Amino acid sequence: MPSQAEIQQLDHEVKHTQFSEFVSFSVAGQAFCLKITQIREIRRWSPVTILPHAPSDVLGVMNLRGAVIPIYDLSARFGLQQTEASERNVVIVVAVHGKQVGLLAESVSEIISINPEEIQDTPQVDSRNTMEYIQGIISHNESMVRIINLDAVITAPEQVLL
Amino acid sequence: MSGSIQDTFFEECEDLLEAMDEGLTAIEGGEHDQEVVNAIFRAVHSIKGGAGAFGLDELVGFAHKFETVFDELRSGKLEFDAALIQLLLRSSDHLADLVATARDGGTTDEAHHDVLIEALAKYIPEEEEDLTFEPMGLGGAMAPMPLIEDTTERAYEIRFQPLKDMYGTGNEPFFLFQALSELGELSVRLNESELPGFDAFDADESYLAWDLTLVSNEPRSAIEAVFEFVEGLCELTIESEADEAEDTDALAALNAAFGTDPDASGDAAPAAPFEEPAPAPEAVVSAPVEEKASPPKAETAKAGPKPTLRVDLERVDRLINAVGELIINHSMLAQQIANLDAGDVREVETELEGFKNLARDIQEGVMSIRAQPVKPLFQRMARIVREASSATGKTAKLVTEGEATEVDKTVIERLSDPLTHILRNAVDHGIEKPEDRAAAGKSNAGEIRLTASHRSGSVCIEIRDDGAGVNRPRVKQIAIDKGLIPENAELTDNEIDNLLFLPGFSTAKEISNLSGRGVGMDVVKNAVTGLGGRINISSTPGKGSTFTIILPLTLAVMDGMVVSVADQTMVVPITSIVETMRGSDEMINNLGADGTLLSIRGNFVPICDVADALGLRQHYDQPPGVYLLVETETGQRSALAVDDIYDQRQVVIKSLDGVCGNIPGVAAATILGDGKIAMILDPESILAASPSAAGFDTDRRISNAIAS
Structure with missing residues (x-):
C-alpha cells in the first residue's frame, strides 16, 4: 500500500502534467504564445544579414553559435504590418522540422500555465491564413492569447521553396 | 566506431576490394610479381x-572459386594470359557486386554469376571442385591446403606453447585439446622443462x-x-611425416600463405626440432601468424x-566544424582587440x-x-x-x-557519378569502332x-x-532542332562544344542504352557546380575530346x-576573380539604353552591377566604385561592380541548404569576424541573373544559357 504522502505526490504529478507551460509574447500589438518546449532560446534583436530575393516576411539570416538560421518576421507572416526592427525586439529561436529558425516578435511577456481544457478552438474568421496559423485561443488575465501552430507557420516545403 | 561487426566487415571489404x-x-x-x-x-x-x-553463401562460393584460381597462379601451376586476366578483372567486378549486394540487399545478375563461375572452374x-570449407576468422591468413587434402591417416606432431598473453584473453588450452581430440586420436604430453625454480616463479x-x-x-x-583463435598468442608448430618427407610443394604453398619466403622456410622448418624447448620466434612455420611478425612480411607491407x-566520418565533421568556429572566433577576438581603446596591445x-597560426595548423x-x-x-x-567497351x-x-592526388572525401564521393557519365560517354560517343x-x-x-x-x-x-x-555540325543541328x-x-567551336552541357540536350533516342539514359551532360555539369567546381570541354575533330573539371580542394573553406x-558585406570566391580595379568615369561607356561597358586597356567588357542583380538596390544614387573582372567557364569576361573591397581572407563555408532554398x-x-553572416556570391549565376549583361547581345545570351 502506498503511503498517504506518496498518493499525494502522485496526485500532484498527475495534476502537474495536465498543465502545459506557454511563453506569451506580443506581435504587432496582439498577444501570442508558444509551448515552452518548442522554444530553444530568446535573444535580443540584432541586425541580420539580408537574403537577396527573399519574400518580405523573411528578414534574413543570423549567426547562432556558428549555425546559419533564417529569421522570420511573425507579424508579416500573419499578414500584419512589418515589425519595425528595434533593439527592444526579440528573436525567439524555435526548433521545427528538425531545424532551428528565429521568429521576430515585439517583446516577450510572461510564462503562463495553461490547462489544455481551457484552450478554445479558433472561432471561424474570414482569413484562411489566420485559421491555419492559430491553433486555438485562451483567455488569460481577461485578454485573449493566441496559440501559434508552429508547424503551419514554418512549413517544411516553405524552407525549400523560399 | 559505429555499427556492428558486420559493418566493420563491409568496411574492411572496401579496403580489400581496393587492394584486389x-x-x-x-x-x-x-x-x-609473386x-x-x-x-x-x-x-x-x-x-x-x-x-x-556471416553466412553470405553466394559471396563465399564465388570468392572460393576466385581464390582457388589465384592459389593455382600462386603455386605456379597456372600462367597468366590475356584471357585469364580479363576473366579475373571481371570476376573482381563481380565480387565487388556481390559484396555490395550482401550489404545493401538486392540481387545480382544470376546468369553473369554462373558464366563467371564456369569460366573460373x-x-x-x-580435385579442387569441392565447395565445402569451414568459415574462417576475419583477416586470417589461413589458406586451404588443396595439395595435402588426401584422406590417408597421418600423425601430426604439434608443439603448442602459449604466450602469457593467451591466458589474458581467456583462452584455455584444455578446450583446444578437446577440439583436437575430435579430429582423431590425440595424446598430450606436458613439457614443463621451462618451469623455473620456485623462487623465480612469476605467476x-x-x-x-x-x-x-x-x-x-x-x-x-x-x-x-x-x-x-589463439593465432599470435602462442608458439605453434605443426609437422607431419608426410609433409617433411614428400610434399615440399605443399610446404611452399603453406609458407606462401603465411607470406613468407619459401626458401627461408625450407631451411627453417627442420631447424625447429621438437627437442628444443622453445622454438625461436623466427622459425617460420611456427611464427605467430600475425601481421608484420616476420621480416619477409615487411616486404609485402x-x-x-x-x-x-x-x-x-561524423566525428571528423564535428571537429572540422569546431575548427571553423575557432577560426571565426579568432577573427572576432582580433577585431575586438583592434577596437579596444587600451594603449599598448x-x-x-x-x-x-x-593563436592564429596554431588555429590554421589545426x-x-x-x-x-x-x-x-x-x-x-x-x-x-x-x-x-571495361563494361562500357564490352557493351x-x-x-x-x-x-x-x-x-x-588528395581531394576532400565528399568531393570524391560526389565525383563518382559525373565521372562515370563522362567515361561512358567517352567510350560510347568518343572512341570510334576498331575498324574506323x-x-x-x-x-x-x-x-x-x-x-x-x-x-x-x-x-x-x-x-x-x-x-x-x-x-560539331551534328551537335549544333540537335540544339537547333530542340529549340x-x-x-x-x-x-564559336568552343560554344558548340559547350552546348553539350545544356539541359535538354540529350541524344538519348538514337544512342545505345549505355550512355543514353535520358540524362544529359547537364547532370554532370550540375554535379560539378554543386561541388563549387567548373567543367569545360575542348575538342579537336579526329583527335579526341578533353573534359576538364576544376574543383575546390575542400568544401569547407575557401579564399x-x-x-x-x-x-551588405559579401564574399566573392577568389578563384573566379581575374583582376580587380577601381573604376573612374572615363572607363565607363554606355551602350544602348542600359548596357554599360568597362574599358580595360582598350578592351570592353560588360558591367554587371551586383546590387542590381541581387535586387538589393532599387535606385542608382552613386555608381559603384570597384570592379571585379571575372571570367566565366566559356572564357567570357565581365566586370562585377561592387561598392568597395575590404579584405581578402579565408572563409569557412556554411551551406544554406535547409536554411533557405x-x-x-x-x-x-x-560567418565573418564580427559574427555577422555574409553571403558568398556565385559570379556565374549573378551574370546569368543580371538583365543588363543578359540583354547585351545574342552571343552573351547564348553563353549565359550555357552557363546557367
Whole structure:
C-alpha cells in the first residue's frame, strides 16, 4: 500500500502534467504564445544579414553559435504590418522540422500555465491564413492569447521553396 | 566506431576490394610479381573468410572459386594470359557486386554469376571442385591446403606453447585439446622443462608447453583452424611425416600463405626440432601468424596499406566544424582587440598571431583527415570503361595519372557519378569502332586518360579520349532542332562544344542504352557546380575530346574577397576573380539604353552591377566604385561592380541548404569576424541573373544559357 504522502505526490504529478507551460509574447500589438518546449532560446534583436530575393516576411539570416538560421518576421507572416526592427525586439529561436529558425516578435511577456481544457478552438474568421496559423485561443488575465501552430507557420516545403 | 561487426566487415571489404583491384591493375600492366598475386589472394581470402562468418553463401562460393584460381597462379601451376586476366578483372567486378549486394540487399545478375563461375572452374583442377570449407576468422591468413587434402591417416606432431598473453584473453588450452581430440586420436604430453625454480616463479608468466601427437585423416588446415583463435598468442608448430618427407610443394604453398619466403622456410622448418624447448620466434612455420611478425612480411607491407585509423566520418565533421568556429572566433577576438581603446596591445597582438597560426595548423591538419587520394575512385572508373567497351564492342583502355592526388572525401564521393557519365560517354560517343580507328590510322584500342592534379589551390581532373572529337555540325543541328539555340546562331567551336552541357540536350533516342539514359551532360555539369567546381570541354575533330573539371580542394573553406554591396558585406570566391580595379568615369561607356561597358586597356567588357542583380538596390544614387573582372567557364569576361573591397581572407563555408532554398547569385554563406553572416556570391549565376549583361547581345545570351 502506498503511503498517504506518496498518493499525494502522485496526485500532484498527475495534476502537474495536465498543465502545459506557454511563453506569451506580443506581435504587432496582439498577444501570442508558444509551448515552452518548442522554444530553444530568446535573444535580443540584432541586425541580420539580408537574403537577396527573399519574400518580405523573411528578414534574413543570423549567426547562432556558428549555425546559419533564417529569421522570420511573425507579424508579416500573419499578414500584419512589418515589425519595425528595434533593439527592444526579440528573436525567439524555435526548433521545427528538425531545424532551428528565429521568429521576430515585439517583446516577450510572461510564462503562463495553461490547462489544455481551457484552450478554445479558433472561432471561424474570414482569413484562411489566420485559421491555419492559430491553433486555438485562451483567455488569460481577461485578454485573449493566441496559440501559434508552429508547424503551419514554418512549413517544411516553405524552407525549400523560399 | 559505429555499427556492428558486420559493418566493420563491409568496411574492411572496401579496403580489400581496393587492394584486389590495385593488384589486378598491376598484373594487367604486366607485373606478375609473386607478391602481387599473394596480396590479391589474401584480399579475396579475407573477404571469403568474413563472408563465411556471416553466412553470405553466394559471396563465399564465388570468392572460393576466385581464390582457388589465384592459389593455382600462386603455386605456379597456372600462367597468366590475356584471357585469364580479363576473366579475373571481371570476376573482381563481380565480387565487388556481390559484396555490395550482401550489404545493401538486392540481387545480382544470376546468369553473369554462373558464366563467371564456369569460366573460373576451367582453371581449377578437378580435385579442387569441392565447395565445402569451414568459415574462417576475419583477416586470417589461413589458406586451404588443396595439395595435402588426401584422406590417408597421418600423425601430426604439434608443439603448442602459449604466450602469457593467451591466458589474458581467456583462452584455455584444455578446450583446444578437446577440439583436437575430435579430429582423431590425440595424446598430450606436458613439457614443463621451462618451469623455473620456485623462487623465480612469476605467476603471470607462461612456462608450460605441450607436445601433442594427433593421428588423424583431417588435413593440416583443420588443425590450424582449431588454433585459429589463439593465432599470435602462442608458439605453434605443426609437422607431419608426410609433409617433411614428400610434399615440399605443399610446404611452399603453406609458407606462401603465411607470406613468407619459401626458401627461408625450407631451411627453417627442420631447424625447429621438437627437442628444443622453445622454438625461436623466427622459425617460420611456427611464427605467430600475425601481421608484420616476420621480416619477409615487411616486404609485402610496402605494397599494402599504411596503418590507418577508422573513424566515424561524423566525428571528423564535428571537429572540422569546431575548427571553423575557432577560426571565426579568432577573427572576432582580433577585431575586438583592434577596437579596444587600451594603449599598448602589441603583446596581445603577438600572442594573437600565434593563436592564429596554431588555429590554421589545426585546420589544415583536420582538413587533411578528410582528404583522400583519388585512387579508389579512379580504380572504380577502370571498371566503368571495361563494361562500357564490352557493351559497345569497342576496345578502350583507361590510363590513370596522379592517383595520389588528395581531394576532400565528399568531393570524391560526389565525383563518382559525373565521372562515370563522362567515361561512358567517352567510350560510347568518343572512341570510334576498331575498324574506323584503323581507317583513321589510330591504334585499335582507344585510350582514355584520366588525370588528377593540383593546380593553384584547386584540383584539376581531366578526362581525355583519343576518339573522334565532338561532331560539331551534328551537335549544333540537335540544339537547333530542340529549340535550344536560334537557327541562325553563329557559335564559336568552343560554344558548340559547350552546348553539350545544356539541359535538354540529350541524344538519348538514337544512342545505345549505355550512355543514353535520358540524362544529359547537364547532370554532370550540375554535379560539378554543386561541388563549387567548373567543367569545360575542348575538342579537336579526329583527335579526341578533353573534359576538364576544376574543383575546390575542400568544401569547407575557401579564399574569398570580402566586398561591400549595397551596405551588405559579401564574399566573392577568389578563384573566379581575374583582376580587380577601381573604376573612374572615363572607363565607363554606355551602350544602348542600359548596357554599360568597362574599358580595360582598350578592351570592353560588360558591367554587371551586383546590387542590381541581387535586387538589393532599387535606385542608382552613386555608381559603384570597384570592379571585379571575372571570367566565366566559356572564357567570357565581365566586370562585377561592387561598392568597395575590404579584405581578402579565408572563409569557412556554411551551406544554406535547409536554411533557405536556392537563391540566384548566392552560393553559400560564411560567418565573418564580427559574427555577422555574409553571403558568398556565385559570379556565374549573378551574370546569368543580371538583365543588363543578359540583354547585351545574342552571343552573351547564348553563353549565359550555357552557363546557367
